[in-house]
Amino acid sequence: MSTLSYLEAARLALAQEMRRDPLVWALGEDLGRGGIFGQYKGLIEEFGPERILDTPISEAAIMGTAVGAALVGTRPVVEMRFADFALCAVDELVNQAAKARYMFGGQGRVPLVVRQPSGMWRSSAAQHSQSLEAWYAHIPGLVVVAPATPADNFGLLKAAIRCEDPVVYMEHKDLWGLTGEVDERADPLPLGVARRVREGSDVTIVTWSGMLRRVEAAAELLDGGPSAEVIDLRTLYPWDRDLVFASVRRTGRLLVVHEAVQTGGFGAEVAASVAEALFDLLRAPVRRLGAPRIPVPYAPPLEEVCKIGGAEIAEAVRAMVG
């Protein structure tokens, strides 16, 4: 065990996978100098410029060439720098990577990982703050992962790299510096398995990525009040229906909390699934907490409007438990 940051954990996972499999390689802007956040620091020294490939500012080409390289059996790790810039490569991801295997009748596979640093961080405003995981969860063929802790960023990135399917891998920018215990010899985590972070009996709170910390804070705030069970989904597609359903069967209440815009967010999928399957034993209507449907504004007091804090979550829980 060692104490690593979320960023270091991912870097270690990538390095280990690159040592294990010579066909794993990474491509993106500024990777030769460690990447914009330092997630690739030191890797070019170890693996050389062919496997830590510095690319032009050409997102469509970065993603598109990764698809081609994956089809011939290599395992590209695509760095998009900010999830917002991955929008410059959506055709390559959605029309090509996600579809190739199916359209071609199973002849090819696209085992790539697209890293998309997401979420609000340091007043980055409308084009550098988005959480777009629901878009990708909607696309058949894609796996969507959103780690919330250093240990998960280690285990899930390894799993994503070994996965035969294209994986959209959304790291939260505000978590880069978060530290935690990481077992450097741990196996990859299974994709699609959520984690019960905290046990509780009155309400199940499902969350992921940067919101986990806020939800944990809310659960603390509630201490002595309603008891909240907290589940970190970790993988959004496929998502762990079994764990969530089992929890809601016990608590009878579901609250989904995410940073992304609430309208059409992935919380809607979780909430609707629970309502469909478990309606008869729900003790309260399912609830979602997400951002308002506004672009992320720059000024800190306006950006606050998009953020969901522990107090707001606790408040929602109290209202549900009544």
Place this chain on the structure above:
Amino acid sequence: MAEAPRANLDAERLLAHYRMMNRIRAFEEAAEAAQKSGEVKGAIHLSIGQEAIASGVCANLRRSDLIASNHRGHGHTLAKGASPAAMMAELFGRATGTCHGKGGSMHIADFDIGMLGANGVVGAGILIAVGAAQGLKLRREDRIVACFFGDGAINRGPFLEGLNWAKIYELPVLFVCEDNGFAAMTRTASLSAGGGPDARAQSLGIPATLVDGNDVAAVDEAARELAQRVRGGGGPQFLLARTYRLRGHTVTDAAGYRSAEEVAAKQRDEPIGRCAETLLVAGRSEAELALIAAEARREMADAVAAAREAPWPSRALAWADVQDVGSPQEARR
């Protein structure tokens, strides 16, 4: 490609450039300090060392002409005529900012002076400029559009698509590529094939002029010629201005990927000092030039002081200007 003719600007015009470049420099230095002190929160990209391009190009635009910019847009915006107080307030996220604090540095816009926006997405401004030019043509207006982008942007699809588009429809766009040698932390030359941005433009039939982007008189002369051609119906034109980014990519970038010697050598070539030399030779006094620089610094210090005192935008503003149909409401998510 055409080399820009040797510049021989009259001293008054050069002095105006000197003033503008000092204002841009002073704005950037004030913004840099405010970021370091934590008062400006979002990332900012400084144009220190690149002032001559903004000043030289915008001097050849009318107030009614348009510009589209990129993430490094403070200089373009000031040179097009924006109020530094409103710009600084935007960086501070205040209600008095150009965008009421909703955009920040990377989204400064001022439509009143024809500034269609900085941009957080590399290359995106190119298509906005081309589209604006198409709109102006449709409206039979004789305004033109200048589009600023970096050498890094030429490797994105919108560069090819936008230049091709502008040429086939013969649109009134002046493309201005600010070649500062870097794309964030990477030297652009190592990742750009062929003969450079100007060669790419020429391959599409767009005339391209190469200019020393740190020589404000040369930029002014070249831009004047190209803007005249664009205005006269000559179709899109391309200006490649070579310069150097004296600061890191952002204020927080320590730029460890280049040597201090390299930066020091480039510092000797920076445009304000060069302009001052020419002005001194032309008979202007040291004192006059120092006064101009001091005035610029005072103006920007005032802008900072005003921004500091300015009110934050009200929460209600967060909900404004999203869309008309189905406008979001605070009460309902």
